[in-house]
Amino acid sequence: MRLRDPRYFKQPSFMIIPMIDVMFFLLVFFMMTSLSMVDLRTMGVQLPFASQAEQQPAAQYVVTLRRDGSLWLDDAPIDKETLLASAREQQQKDSRFNVVVRADKGMNYGDVMALLDDFKRVGVVQLGLAAESGAEP
Template sequence: MRLRDRRAWQKPEVIIIPMIDIMFFLLVFFMMSTLYMVQVKTVDVDMPQAASAETQLAVSYVVTMKRDGSLYLEDQPVTEAALLDRAAAENQRSAKFSVVVRADQGLDYGMVVGLLDKFKARGITHIGLAAADGGR
């Protein structure tokens, strides 16, 4: 039987390269998973498709117009008068106030233009129209 030489004993080494790989993997995993956890509180509508639609994250109000003409502020039903009053008050408080209108594609175009005109009459100039991302 052959015994090990006590003088040939080596110190244990800590190899950190695999640990760094695992940490980077976890970092990427959590970064990607948090992107899918962000949800905008809105009501589902059939929005028109646009190939060059952009995502805007700094939006104050998201207004949804359903096919029947009903209005929703984020996910809560609201009357047109209350919506315009709240938007005008918020516009007075913040210079960076903006509104995005999500309208159903089957909705009458005149109703959308009418709402945009009422926002403009209240002094709200930062208005956007939402579209589904169909080109990517």
């Protein structure tokens, strides 16, 4: 029985490039899936549920009214007078200007209505309230 000449044996090689490709793919995959699991609206507000909630066009101002009574405009704290003055200017520039209020479900109903009345007082006519769609768990 004749054995092969050892000079013609191909030496095994360790190919690292495909392994790097796979590792980068896994890294990107887990980064993307973890982003989809995180609520991108980072404000600590629990919105009430509404079974008939509808998707509305994008609001120009998203005002968040937190449980502690603080006001936030697009994820930045703001005082009421500055907010109302800015809303008045925007309403005068654009008649289609709209505001969506994201009020925590633990907020006093009177405080939410007072904020809506303040917006109406400065001339904002297109107001909306944000809610989670679906039945309350």
